[in-house]
Amino acid sequence: MSKITVLYHSGYGHTQRMAQSVADGAGGNLLAIDADGNLPEGGWEQLAEADTIIMGSPTYMGSVSWQFKKFADASSKAWFTLAWKDKLFAGFTNSASMNGDKGSTLNYMFTLAMQHGGVWVGLGMPPANTKAADRNDLNYLGSSSGAIAQSPSDVGAADMLPGDLETARLFGARVAQTAARFKA
Ligand SMILES: Cc1cc2nc3c(=O)[nH]c(=O)nc-3n(C[C@H](O)[C@H](O)[C@H](O)COP(=O)(O)O)c2cc1C
Numbered sequence: 001m002s003k004i005t006v007l008y009h010s011g012y013g014h015t016q017r018m019a020q021s022v023a024d025g026a027g028g029n030l031l032a033i034d035a036d037g038n039l040p041e042g043g044w045e046q047l048a049e050a051d052t053i054i055m056g057s058p059t060y061m062g063s064v065s066w067q068f069k070k071f072a073d074a075s076s077k078a079w080f081t082l083a084w085k086d087k088l089f090a091g092f093t094n095s096a097s098m099n100g101d102k103g104s105t106l107n108y109m110f111t112l113a114m115q116h117g118g119v120w121v122g123l124g125m126p127p128a129n130t131k132a133a134d135r136n137d138l139n140y141l142g143s144s145s146g147a148i149a150q151s152p153s154d155v156g157a158a159d160m161l162p163g164d165l166e167t168a169r170l171f172g173a174r175v176a177q178t179a180a181r182f183k184a
Pocket residue numbers: 009010011012013014015016058059060061062063094095096097098099100101151153
């Protein structure tokens with residue numbers, strides 16, 4: 001079985017809830033970047049042992065949070081020796097606006113994964129974009145490069161939309177299925 005780590009930062013709990021859904025679908029372990037942008041004890045070792053790293057961050061000012069970026073810069077230590085080469089990577093984000101520039105956040109995560117010599121797994125799910133589509137349909141937000149969720153700015157993590165969370169769960173499952181095939 002592949003070792004999957006869901007690495008994420010969350011300022012106010014929304015991305016954490018999304019990370020839990022991704023981990024549920026993937027059968028992976030959560031690894032949180034803290035409010036100071038640091039990993040807990042053993043975090044770097046967990047990443048070194050993982051063969052799949054799914055990255056999550058809220059979208060803040062059109063990109064990853066500074067805490068996530070601090071992690072990314074610190075990962076240059078692994079980059080120097082291409083220690084994460086050929087791991088699978090995937091990404092997810094959450095923000096307040098329907099668009100909110102979430103694509104920029106996923107693009108940044110993709111670039112980070114490519115710098116590490118990784119292999120990227122996208123969402124692999126059609127968008128729900130017909131007139132009859134419902135906000136809680138799978139992939140209503142119409143992403144392709146990763147999972148995205150939208151949480152209105154006055155809504156707490158407990159009230160995140162079930163369709164976005166189910167999309168995140170199925171995204172986790174897809175990454176796990178891809179990891180199993182990649183390993184075979
Ligand atoms: C500093 C800051 C910047 C933000 N920038 C954006 C943004 O660019 N686009 C957007 O749609 N929402 C933006 N938001 C809203 C957050 O993405 C949203 O509240 C999200 O649910 C927070 O996730 P979290 O609870 O995991 O921190 C911003 C929030 C903060 C605090």
